[in-house]
Amino acid sequence: xxxxxxxxxxxxxxxxxxxxLLDEDFTPDLWxxxxxxxxxxxxxxxxxxxxxxLISLPPDVLLLKLKEKNFSPAQFExxxxxxxxxxxxxxxxxxxLGGHAxxxxxxxxxxxxxxxxxxxxxxxxxxxxx
Numbered sequence: 572x573x574x575x576x577x578x579x580x581x582x583x584x585x586x587x588x589x590x591x592l593l594d595e596d597f598t599p600d601l602w603x604x605x606x607x608x609x610x611x612x613x614x615x616x617x618x619x620x621x622x623x624x625l626i627s628l629p630p631d632v633l634l635l636k637l638k639e640k641n642f643s644p645a646q647f648e649x650x651x652x653x654x655x656x657x658x659x660x661x662x663x664x665x666x667x668l669g670g671h672a673x674x675x676x677x678x679x680x681x682x683x684x685x686x687x688x689x690x691x692x693x694x695x696x697x698x699x700x701x
Contacts, residue, residue, distance in 0.1 A: 582641050585617040589649040593656070602660040610657065622657065626667045630674035637675070647679035651693060658700060669700025 592613055597606050611621040618636055625633070637647060651672040658668035676694045680687060 582643065582646070585640060585642065586646055586649070588613050588617050589646060589653060593649060593652055595656075597656055597660050599660060607660070610653075622661075625654075625671070626664050628671075630671050633671055634674055634678055637678075644679045644683035647675050647682065648690065648693070651675035651679065651697070655693075655697060655700075665700050669697045672697035673701070 592610055595606065595609075607622065611623075614625065615621050618640060620628070620636065628636070637650060642650065654668045654672040654675065658665040658672070661668075673694055676690055676697060680690045680694070683690075
């Protein structure tokens with residue numbers, strides 16, 4: 572029971588962190604000065620990996636990490652949104668992050684068992700980065 576409550580707390584914290592990061596308006600100038608470090612630290616807090624580690628992971632390993640953290644389908648989608656937001660600020664890794672976003676969105680779509688036009692549009696957007 573204690574471990575179940577701990578996992579619920581971790582999941583809730585991850586959701587709050589992702590929501591907070593998605594509420595940010597990233598601009599190139601602020602990204603270089605402070606936002607990149609903020610996102611990197613937040614990712615390390617919820618996933619134990621930063622942006623540099625993220626881009627070196629194959630998409631299937633990323634999916635395993637997110638599953639290990641008990642991400643819900645909605646949190647998978649949020650993480651995909653974050654990957655696309657980061658890719659807007661870092662064009663040199665845009666293709667890699669686009670591939671991650673596609674994998675994460677497709678997992679979210681399959682896990683939710685509900686057809687979502689919004690997710691399909693996000694998958695198409697992410698595929699355009701490949």
